[in-house]
Amino acid sequence: MSAILTLAAKDLRLLSRDRMGLFWVFVFPVLLAVLFGATFHGPGTGSTPALPVALADEDHSELSRRLLVRLKASNALKIEELSAAAGREDVRLGKKVACIVVPNGFELKAGLFGGETVEFELLVDPSHRAEAAMLEGALREAVLALLQDDLADAEKLRTAVEGAEMGARFDTELPPAERAKLEKFLGHAAEYLRDADPKLLQRRAAKEPLRVKTTAVTRDPRLSASSFEITFPVGMVWGMIGCVATFTVALARERTTRTLQRLRLAPVSATQVLAGKGLACLAACLAAMAALIVLGHFVFGVRILNAPGLALAVLCNAVCFAGLMSGIGTLGRTEQATAGAGWAILLLLALFGGAMMPQYLMPGWVQNLCALSPVHWGIRVLEGALWRGFALKEFVLPCVGLLMAGAAGFTFGAARLSRET
Secondary structure, three states, rough: HHHHHHHHHHHHHHHHHHHHHHHHHHHHHHHHHHHHHHHHOOOOOOOOEEEEEEEEEEOHHHHHHHHHHHHHHHOEEEEOOOOOOHHHHHHHHHHHHHHEEEEOOOOHOOOOOOOEEEEEEEEOOHHHHHHHHHHHHHHHHHHHHHHHHHOHHHHHHHHHHHHHHHHHOOOOOOHHHHHHHHHHHHHHHHHHOOOOOOOHHHHHHHHOOOOEEEOOOOOOOOOOOOOOHHHHHHHHHHHHHHHHHHHHHHHHHHHHHHHHHHHOOOOOOOHHHHHHHHHHHHHHHHHHHHHHHHHHHHHOOOOOOOOOHHHHHHHHHHHHHHHHHHOOOOOOOOOOHHHHHHHHHHHHHHHHHHOOOOHHHHHHHHHHHHHOOOOHHHHHHHHHHHOOOOOOHHHHHHHHHHEEEEEHHHHHHHHHHHHHH
């Protein structure tokens, strides 16, 4: 028993002398708890950020404008009015969860005396199908509430009937006999509405006023993204995260066993040593992603809309994560400290990059910070090549961001390693 206690005391003394290890054991958990608390703090319990949604009003009527106002008043939605083409493009690029298209003739068909069921189109990001179902429910509720409000307002309804009566009186296309019947009917309806029961009118309005046609937005509208096409980009990023974690620990082990110092006795610079380690990590990342692409394509039917774009996305991702490995691998002086630092940084990048939870669930200020995570750019370009169908110009910004992150990580690691050896 004394031997066990002695060995345990030895390991605790080693930990107490490792400042970086102590940081990841005691300080980082506190910082993480505070960060998460600030990130998901809202004005009330259970509050969630609003869904970014586009609305394309093709009716341009009073009823459609009132629908826009009602939807904007919802705390669950962040509505931006766009054209149908612009809304579709924002959904395809991942800037909006969905786009609601209010069809031409909405007020005429579904408004007072319309009596017809109108078909709305809901253009949806395939990776947000669950949110689309919630959005469809909110749309149905809003339209039904508008129609109930109109029918419950007896004075407004009577005015509409009188207007219809006046229109029928001067409708020269109707045969005289039919015009007389219509005028008589509308006259009796206006008289009825003077003493109508609003609750009865509301019950008569409680019918299905609309259908919702949900369309998944991809580059090719004939193809909808499968669940595997949506999840495989995230899986590819996690594969690279595993490569980085493995190689950072290997780099730390070579430092603690003085393998790097022995390598420096040869005519090899610290930068060259780190470049060799980074090249190995890059090759491992490429192999991991290639294996997932082959598996996904031939086994799970993952389609590739842009093969050259996918090759570019895979290469830029591998360069980025190899560079990150070079920087993270030099943070700690021991394997334990390096492993702690590596997984802590990688998990934060994954969380805020969208590899662990949807970014739209985070507050707006956090979503702005998410653009700094290379995981965000990595998933974006892989999705763009597989099912979003990015054009070449749409790869430029995220690929440049990935390459810059990789270059920054390698430069930082090379500078630290040169000073230490």
